Amino acid sequence: MRRLPNRLTPALALLALLALxxxxxxxxxxxASETCLGCHAxxxxxxxxxxxxxxxxxxxxHAELGCPTCHASVGAxxxxxxxxxxxxxxxxxxxxxxxxxxxxxxxxxxxxxxxHNPHAAHATxxxxxxxxxxxxxACHAAxxxxxxxxxxxxxxxxxxxxxxxxxxxxxxxxYVITLYLSRPRSAADPGARTGLFAPVDYAELKALSGxxxxxxxxxxxxxxxxxxxxxxxxxxxxxxxxxLTGMLTPEVVTHNLQILDNRWDCTFCHASGPGAMxxxxxxxxxxxxxxxxxxxxxxxxxxxxxxxPDFYMMGATRNASLNLLGLAILxxxxxxxxxxxxxxxxxxxxxx
Numbered sequence: 001m002r003r004l005p006n007r008l009t010p011a012l013a014l015l016a017l018l019a020l021x022x023x024x025x026x027x028x029x030x031x032a033s034e035t036c037l038g039c040h041a042x043x044x045x046x047x048x049x050x051x052x053x054x055x056x057x058x059x060x061x062h063a064e065l066g067c068p069t070c071h072a073s074v075g076a077x078x079x080x081x082x083x084x085x086x087x088x089x090x091x092x093x094x095x096x097x098x099x100x101x102x103x104x105x106x107x108x109x110x111x112x113x114x115x116h117n118p119h120a121a122h123a124t125x126x127x128x129x130x131x132x133x134x135x136x137x138a139c140h141a142a143x144x145x146x147x148x149x150x151x152x153x154x155x156x157x158x159x160x161x162x163x164x165x166x167x168x169x170x171x172x173x174x175y176v177i178t179l180y181l182s183r184p185r186s187a188a189d190p191g192a193r194t195g196l197f198a199p200v201d202y203a204e205l206k207a208l209s210g211x212x213x214x215x216x217x218x219x220x221x222x223x224x225x226x227x228x229x230x231x232x233x234x235x236x237x238x239x240x241x242x243x244l245t246g247m248l249t250p251e252v253v254t255h256n257l258q259i260l261d262n263r264w265d266c267t268f269c270h271a272s273g274p275g276a277m278x279x280x281x282x283x284x285x286x287x288x289x290x291x292x293x294x295x296x297x298x299x300x301x302x303x304x305x306x307x308x309p310d311f312y313m314m315g316a317t318r319n320a321s322l323n324l325l326g327l328a329i330l331x332x333x334x335x336x337x338x339x340x341x342x343x344x345x346x347x348x349x350x351x352x
């Protein structure tokens with residue numbers, strides 16, 4: 001590890017004195033983290049693998065604990081003491097998750113840190129469905145997965161792009177539809193093979209909203225709730241070709257990675273009006289790379305015409321107006337043959 005400038009040693013000593021003064025654990029953790037990030041946020045001070053992005057770290061639950069909670073051996077002489085900092089084991093805090101994961105085949109091939117960055121760990125509701133899939137894609141190449149699923153799954157590529165892997169390959173539960181502001185990928189987009197739609201980031205959405213928070217693009221009245229009326233206003237305008245892309249995401253993610261029998265049944269998703277279709281959220285990008293979310297009017301996903309025209313799930317999405325129009329077309333199509341047959345029946349005695 002590269003040696004720190006001598007001017008930083010007094011700062012560490014000051015940290016020790018402040019700790020003796022008796023601040024609360026949260027305050028002490030925040031103060032310690034701030035001191036650590038004074039060096040570890042700078043790629044020129046520490047090696048690249050030891051860089052921590054404060055923008056991502058500050059929002060995590062780990063930041064509230066503070067760096068010393070996981071790196072307890074770091075003292076006032078760091079890094080000049082030459083000691084290798086200790087690292088806590090994830091199972092020290094996440095015993096139940098560790099036990100669940102240890103029972104899977106994945107445990108022999110990937111440790112917690114291979115899928116999760118402890119310095120940028122967000123809750124399930126704070127990441128996008130595509131973010132959930134990135135750890136999986138590190139080992140499971142998209143073309144190979146599309147071929148394997150295509151042996152039995154219709155439109156396999158579309159399913160893989162519009163669902164987090166954990167939706168089918170864990171016993172995760174409480175599924176909802178999460179809507180993301182995105183735009184269609186062009187064929188020239190280097191990321192086109194990883195999805196039909198490219199999520200639009202915070203900076204670009206803020207620019208499109210005229211400096212307001214991105215939520216204002218859909219939640220026009222700013223009440224923290226997206227109504228069907230607001231979706232109706234947003235969809236025809238589609239500023240700069242924005243789309244609302246829906247993904248079926250779990251509220252509760254588990255680590256019991258496996259292939260579940262009920263996921264082979266298409267009606268798990270493709271049923272008329274399942275619970276997941278009734279509940280949806282609008283995911284709002286934040287400056288730190290995570291997502292907030294706003295509730296969407298109940299049942300909006302089922303209204304494919306006015307709700308989310310770029311989201312369609314066969315067997316689940318329906319529109320009352322289109323249902324009536326379809327019945328009218330069927331009825332109109334029957335008028336001629338039925339009427340003709342009825343007239344022939346009435347005039348049967350008039351024919352030779």
